[in-house]
Amino acid sequence: SDVPALAGRLRWGPLVTSSVGLSVMLGATLAFASLGATQLAWTTLPEKAQLDFPDANAFAAGLKAGAMPEEFRGMKLVLTDHQQRDSESLFGANSVIYEYKHDNGDTYLVSCDFPFVGGWHELSVCYRGIGWQMSDRTVAKGVAQETDAYDYAQLTMTKPDGRSALVTFCATATDGAPVEAPALTLAETFFNAFSRRENSADARQSYQVQVLTERADEISEADREMSRQLLDEARQRFAAVMQGL
Secondary structure (H helix, E strand, C coil): CCCCCCCCCCCHHHHHHCHHHHCCCHHHHCCCCCHHHHCCCCCCCCCCCCCCCCCHHHHHHHHHCCCCCCEECCEEEEEEEEEECCCCCCCCCEEEEEEEECCCCCEEEEEEEEEEECCCCCHHHHHHHCCCEEEEEEEEEEEEECCEEEEEEEEEEECCCCCEEEEEEEEEECCCCECCCCCCCHHHHHHHHHHCCCCCCCCCEEEEEEEEEEECCCCCHHHHHHHHHHHHHHHHHHHHHHHCC
């Protein structure tokens, strides 16, 4: 089949820590919770803010212990994985990854990446840096409940061979407050990420939530809607785990 089985056939450890592995296949290139969450992020200067994240091990354990449902909108949860890296890694010390698969073969990956300090982590810079062409970046409001609105961004990406991918993501402070998404053009994401001038005094401790799906051709509106629903579900459930620490 031309549509790869993303997470099911991946060895997550090497892929999320090795740029060599990331170049081998699409699932690796979008190794999801590694490059996306931290590389080329809005970084807080050490003298202005220090990492003071709640118990990361307890958070990871809570995420693994049934934080996401076994079924979601006709899809089944087929994999839950916790990746740990060096505490100094630019890729983040922890990523808890969930793979959902539909009977028709569609696969969605959900990831929670942590801990971070300081503002919004702009994934478009990372994915462009590893070879994806960004055809669209949009920012919108998600509303889980009437009193719980949050910003999220969606990236539509393509490869010369016609493959497409969609990343839907948001950032959440450990107190549950949403992190505002910058309304940037694709060109501005590079300038601001490399200059690291945005949010330089933001000392909030946070984690990132991502949803990734890939297609052999174009991303559909149904793909976008499913990604939004998964992001909303994951954000609420991850926040509940954090509040329980």
